[in-house]
Amino acid sequence: MGLISNGSTIFDSGSMASGFGGSLVFIKKLTASSSSTLSFVNGSSGVVLDGTYKEYLFTFKNLHTSSDDDQFKFNFSIDSGSNYNIAKTSTHFYIINTEGDSNSGPTYYNGGDLAQGTGEQITTLESGADNDECDAGYLHLFNPGSTTFVKNFICQMSETGATPRASSNHIAGYGNTTSAINAVQFTYHQGNIDAGDICLYGIS
16 A cells, blocks of 8 residues: 555545554554553543544553563543543453563463453563563554443553563453443553553544
8 A cells, every 4th residue: 555645645634544444543642751650531632532433542662661570551431530440351361482482372361351350451461671671562442432332442462571572462351331431541560651652543
């Protein structure tokens, strides 16, 4: 696919063609700097997270924790961030290969799933804090503005583990609420988000 077609670029009008069945519309980027949390709240600082789009995409780039052997997590809110405590049911599996070529998986991760849990959803196993280590991936949130259905999500993370090792984490589940989700918060379990970008897109 070319960047220019008939004089129009794929970036025109703030959107670009995607492989997700629609166009990605950039909404907001948050850049961490020793941040305890990064939160996207509908209606705050230009964030759109409502019924405008039926699918939202968060991308994670070069996320670095301040604490070795950490876990990157997220949670949802239905009250504009006053509480991040939505009940979630989810499943989590991973595949691992170390720099010494010791591998395992796919393995179901009991510590990473939730069964009506209101705490944060874990997305990584043992994120490393070395200067060159980071996490990357994405989170799809489907139809958060619905007041009829639960809120499905799919997340995949590429983790540079503390061992050191590469871990591919796969998470899927749903927020068990028929209220509209209007805020999403990201954090690490132990340390701050030292650095990295989280971008939010709507998929039209």
